[in-house]
Amino acid sequence: MSDGPTQPDIVLVRPQMGENIGAAARAMWNFGLDGMRLVAPRDGWPNPSARAMASGAGRVLDHAVVSETTAEAIAPATYVLATTARPRGLTTPVLSPERAMQEAHSRISRGERVAVLFGPERAGLENDDIARANAVVSVPVNPDYASLNLAQCVLLMSYEWRRASAAVEAETVEMAGTVWANQDEVEALAAHYEERLESAGFFFPEDKAPSMKRNLRNLWSRMPLTRADAQTLHGVLRQMVRWADRGR
Structure with missing residues (x-):
């Protein structure tokens, strides 16, 4: 269990099914969250069904704090977010999940x-719960089908927490044991192809040969080639030349 305010508390208010508590724990631990609080779980606590569904995230359940009321569960918090799919007639800031977790991380x-509140599966948070929150989190879902499964909602918020609190690379490339080809290797590949294509009479007519060679060089420059790619393309060309020579 984390010591001190290093992450938000995930507060499940009156959860009904142990399976959903376990699935929520799994969603939390996927993104490094382990602070779960339970408010009056319907089927009591501990719950064997929650343990079975947690699938490796049992540590979250082991440290879950059980309270009888929402007020008790959020007592240590200085800032409370309430997730809800519907307007509740309350004057309160409404944040997107992304903005909410940015604010949580900043605070x-x-x-x-x-603390982030999640309501019971059947009807979500009640107005009395939401009234205790400093802001509401609204997920931009299909208005004709706005109900999210409890664990899905926890997963979504946990993901946004991860994005807000950790460096997330937008794109990476797995190099599979190789490195990017340097300019010398690309130049050697271009020269190899130009030489063989010259021998094959590819650069015709003669007056267009310079522009054709330039376009071919530009093609190699635009390719994100690895060293393995360059070696493979050298091998392809050598084999094609050997095959052509055998046919003569």
Whole structure:
């Protein structure tokens, strides 16, 4: 269990099914969250069904704090977010999941403690619960089908927390044991192909040969080639030349 306010507390208010508690724990641990609080779980606690569904995230359940009321569960928090799919007739800031977790991260970085409320599966949070929150989190779902499964909602918020609190690379390339080809290797590949194509009479007519060679060089320059790619293309060309020579 994390010491101090290093992450938000995930508060499940009156959860009905142990399976959903376990699935929520799994969603939390996928993104490094381990602070779960349970408010009056319907089927009591501990719950064997939750343990079975957690699938490796049992540590989250081991440290779950059980409270009888929402007020008790959020008592340590200085900032509370309430997830809800519907307008509740309350005057309160409404944040997207992304913005909510950015705000949570900013406040936690300053030493505050943040709690995120999730309502029971059947009808979500009640107005009395939401009224205790500093802001509401609204997920931009299909308005004709706005209900999210409890664990899905926890997963979504946990993902946004990860994005807000950790460096997430937008794109990476797995190099599979090779490295990017350097300019010398690309130049050697271009020269190899130009030489063989010259021998094959590819650069015709003669007056267009310079522009054809330039376009071919530009093609190699635009390719994100690895060293393995360059070696493979050298081998392809050598084999094609051997095959052509055998046919003569």
